[in-house]
Amino acid sequence: MNFTETVTDRMICHCLQVKESQVADSVAIYGAGTVKDVVRTCGAGGGCNSCHAKIRQLIEAHGVTDATS
Numbered sequence: 001m002n003f004t005e006t007v008t009d010r011m012i013c014h015c016l017q018v019k020e021s022q023v024a025d026s027v028a029i030y031g032a033g034t035v036k037d038v039v040r041t042c043g044a045g046g047g048c049n050s051c052h053a054k055i056r057q058l059i060e061a062h063g064v065t066d067a068t069s
């Protein structure tokens with residue numbers, strides 16, 4: 001099972017209405033390695049910032065060890 005097969009379609013960023021699968025695509029397809037990269041590629045995390053921890057977890061699940069930026 002690869003990374004993109006383990007994610008769901010649950011909403012991860014309520015401010016921008018972005019699903020977990022869209023964030024996973026940003027990481028796996030567009031190479032997003034930081035929260036800023038995810039904001040730039042799919043918009044998730046661009047509002048209240050409360051989803052940043054979940055976004056970091058997704059990035060780190062993809063093998064990026066430091067997703068703090």
Ligand code: FES
Nearest residue numbers: 013015047048051
């Ligand atoms: S829930 Fe993602 S920025 Fe607010």
